[in-house]
Amino acid sequence: MFKDMRARFCKTDSAIYFSHLDLNRAVMRALRRSGIPFWSKGGFSPHPYCVFAQPLSLGYESEGELFDFRVTGEFDPEALKAAFPDSMKILEIYEPRDHFKQLAWADYRIELKTAVDAEAVQKAFEEPLTVLKKTKRSEAEVDIREFIRSLAAEPGGEGVILHATLAAGSQRSLSPNYLAEGLSNAGIPAEIRRVRRLGFLREDGEFFR
């Protein structure tokens, strides 16, 4: 009846100011506008089926956002690409291999404003870095290192640039904001200046596709 498709797109320039709700609406309208034979769930006001991998915080850039949609027949990927603004450029359209449930990690490039050098920042991650982590239901003291797969600090920007792979699954995830909080709690005052999500990984570290 339909075929699952996945689109990878970026979120840059003015698009970083769109909320997840805005993004959802924009993608649905783009699907309609593109004229491709999208699949709808039906119901009273049928709208194009589309599911996002992970919401992105307002203000973050990305070059690895994903949404799934379904088509009921042959379609021209170029038509879909043409329906998106430059700030939400579609980079790739493909048939998914992995299910969103398998998504576990996300790669980030994080610019930190801090007076401390990269080496000291890197070293700070050898000791527990506790933050008060809030979830929908509760808040708890956690060591953020439990949510970090890898992290490398190098000098750059207004202080330090972190290349970090952080938990981004449906069960456990960590917002890059907690890195600054954790460092500050450990006596290294740091402020997040800019975050760019680069892509997603599976639990086994394979590139999510």
Place this chain on the structure above:
Amino acid sequence: MTYNLDDMRDLLLQVQKPARYVGGEIGQTVKDLCEVDVRVAFCFPDIYDIGMSHLGLRLLYGVLNEQKGTWCERAFQPWTDMEEKMREEGIKLYTMESHTSLDEFDLVAFTLQYEMCYPTVLNMLELGGLPLYAKDRTGLKNIVVGGGPCAYNPEPLAPFFDIFSIGEGEEAWPELTDKLREARVKGWSREEFLFEVSKMEGFYVPSLYDVTYKEDGTIGSFAPNREGVPAVVRKRIIRDFDQVYYPKTQMIPFTEAVHDRVTIELFRGCIRGCRFCQAGMLFRPIRCKSADTLVKDACTLLENTGYEQLSLCSLSSSDYPEIEKLVDELIRYTEPRGINLSLPSLRVDNFSKELAAKITGVKKSTFTFAPEAGSQRMRDVINKNVTEEDIERSCRIAFENGNSSVKLYFMMGLPTETDEDLDAIHSMADKIIGYFYDTDKQKRNRFIHIAISLATFIPKPFTPFQWEAQNSEEEVHRKQNYLYGKVAKKQVSLSHHDCRTSMIEAILARGDRRLAPVLEAVSKSGSKLDAWTEHFNYERWQQAFKAAGVDGNFYSLRKRDYDEILPWDFIDIGVTKDYLKKEALRAYAAETTRNCKEGCTGCGANAMLGRKCDV
């Protein structure tokens, strides 16, 4: 000053809904500055969410950007959190497209939709880095132009504006930008340019007119102060409305606008002639688009935008001559695509069962009627030609279709109103509840809810009631309390509009140039976004009137003589003053006037068309 979005990042991430301030929407126009010689900033004196819903903005934005060499951009009043940040950082009000401050533009255009936006207009000028008063602006740039319904009495804003565009803008605006080009070629000064503009049809240059006042405060004379400037300014209309420019696409806001949908405009003008209604007189003569044109427009727009909602726009949709055909053809397109069709502004007297079925087939919603007055006598006075039978019939149709929620709009403080007329508001609600319980149980819903909304009548220029006095605040409060005291049934709820806003609106609507210092004072004291209840501050207005030494009641509570010179008399809207006076006299006699479909009533507007109206 042109701002870089990236430099404003920190600021933008500290405010609510930053998507309002960045532009970049699908459908916006960006031009290469090397190919642009006239830059227009189209300013909407309210926030983005409201402005982006406005059809007039889309039309003029489209028409100007179609013109070679013209680049029209958009600017909105920021929400207060953003404005505070901008003032802290010294950022001027900038446009959505190129993020350029208003003071860089050749033409700074304001659409004046509602009197309460006047302080916002002044705030935007100031935030945009422009001198407030026209006399302080120099050269052939920063020309501030006003248009829209409030431009039909532009006088309270006169000293702040260089030009007002009176009437429909699709043809007039490109002529104005061309005039600016001509001025540059011929080396005219700003004064010469404005003089030339004053001679163009539909343009009013307030600095070229002088007003004198009598001892009693009324106008003694109103005349041009330079030879060659016309004494009367005639509004512009589009004669061939079916073929007028209509955009092929629409800007699609990323953050949700209030009306976030495709809109098609069925016709301009109104056949009804309700005596309180300004739009009904201003937008005459009646001109329709053909159903074929409308269907074509709708499909093009839906395809190009991906919108899931289509709305029909006019003063009274069910009066559109080809309404059945139009709705049929639109539904044929929208239904299979899951697009929602909404049909606002229906009349209770010609609302057919078939039409109701068609619409409810798409989506069930609240049934909203505007009887405006409770008693038949009162409705005859205001010429709202709706009878009890009409209301009964429409409600029964609605209930049989499963509607269970009725919203009724009424006005209080209408000329000749008595407490008996107010009593009739309640008895109407009671009768409607009766119709509901009469309806076959199999068909109707289980519950009924009637929401009554009460507004305060505001006499407006260019209506038969333009000479009337508004009820005083005390009287309005008394009437409100009287009505609230009578709500007994649990199915009925009552709500009312803050009458203090209506008091100020009434003063501004029929004001003259002497109100300008009040506006300046109120804006300086921080007023803006006055249409938002949380921002309207009555005390500030009272202080501004006091500081400027102006008695607001002179404008709102005073009944005028028919021979008084009114501040807007120099504008010719097509409908004659004689006709308005005749209608006023009929109102006192509670005599109704037929609608234009039943026969021409001789208002005079069709003289602008040179043919019969499209009814």
